[in-house]
Amino acid sequence: xxxHALHPADRSxxxxxxxxxxxxxxxxxxxxxxxxxxxxxxxxxxxxxxESFLGGGHYGPLTARxxxxxxxxxxxxxxxxxxxxxxxxxxxxxxxA
Ligand SMILES: [Zn+2]
Numbered sequence: 369x370x371x372h373a374l375h376p377a378d379r380s381x382x383x384x385x386x387x388x389x390x391x392x393x394x395x396x397x398x399x400x401x402x403x404x405x406x407x408x409x410x411x412x413x414x415x416x417x418x419e420s421f422l423g424g425g426h427y428g429p430l431t432a433r434x435x436x437x438x439x440x441x442x443x444x445x446x447x448x449x450x451x452x453x454x455x456x457x458x459x460x461x462x463x464x465a
Contacts, residue, residue, distance in 0.1 A: 369401060399456075415460060422462040434463050 372383035381389045381397055389397050398409075410418070422431075455464035 396461075419460050419462070422460060427463075431463050 369387055370383060370385045372385055372387075374381035374383050374387075374389065377388075379391050381391065389399055391397050392409075396409075455461055
């Protein structure tokens with residue numbers, strides 16, 4: 369929205385410009401703004417189905433590749449560690465974990 373970094377504050381993430389995003393009960397943060405902010409997320413059944421599917425290893429090669437990129441080997445092709453990783457729209461945080 370403004371490009372400033374978000375920092376934890378109580379049960380939300382805030383930027384120096386005053387943008388504020390609540391941390392949901394499930395631990396995720398919805399970064400939507402305006403009229404789209406009140407979109408209903410996935411149901412518990414939908415999340416459980418996704419966890420079951422991802423837990424079955426069907427996306428194992430993708431998960432392994434993402435982990436390789438997130439934790440680059442020193443001298444490898446992806447540069448130094450310390451970059452920010454944004455897991456957006458992925459639902460369960462499976463790949464981030
Ligand atoms: Zn901001």
